[in-house]
Amino acid sequence: MKGLWKEFKAFAMGGNMMDLALGFIIGAAFAALVESLAGNILMQLVAAIFGKPDFSNLSFSVNGAELKYGAFLTELLNFLLLGLVLFALVKAMKKLGLGNFRAQGSRECPFCKEFVPVDALKCKFCTADIDPEQVEDEDEHIVVSRTKHADG
Template identity: 40%
Template sequence: MNLLKEFKSFALKGNVLDLAIGVIIGAAFGKIVSSLVSDIIMPVFGLLLGGVDLSGLKATIGDATLTYGVFLQTVVDFLIVSFSIFMFIRTLNRFKRKEEAKPEEPALLTKEEELLTEIRDLLKQQNNAPDRS
């Protein structure tokens, strides 16, 4: 029973839930970026290279077929996806910096806080006053 409680406290920690949400959103974002790469960027890239399709490149050695073009295509996809994510995170960080740069407005004190501040200041003055004994 103790093991179950320990697992529940672990599984319901904020970090674990945040991680799970991040993985799910990351997978969805990955699909969007993969579609961007395969359906939009790579056809344009192929036109710029004269219609070359990297995924069709292969070599045959004996009975083995090395599809190195698929590997090259995957590497290009990775570079484009990682650059896209980098640009996305970079943009988010800029927004965060702008929010952090906003000066905070001084908090308005309640009547009780003003009174306590005055009492504190009076006590400081009494403690700093010369001894009249």
């Protein structure tokens, strides 16, 4: 039992678990901040334009059932504004060189069928030039020069 407790303590206090916990806490705080920006500033701009901070009261009845499409529109608008804010923040942080925003995931090389990152320009197995599924800003000139050579 003592060995099991020691192993659990090593797991719980290990780097990966602490990193995960810190990431979760910071992520929750960041989500609250972005949600506040979307709800308290951007939705208030919508209220200034349309005269209402939300559309929750909009509804209609069908066979006695009330369809509250206004609540759905409000949530949809909140989601779109939140996504827009997050997209803008990530683009700004990427431009400033903050954080690690490399593409995640892998795909199959069309030549050797080995798995390579989605933003790979060259297969690390067969060394063939491949078109990336996601082009990073710093790699865009390589893809453009390839298409110029292929066309000309």
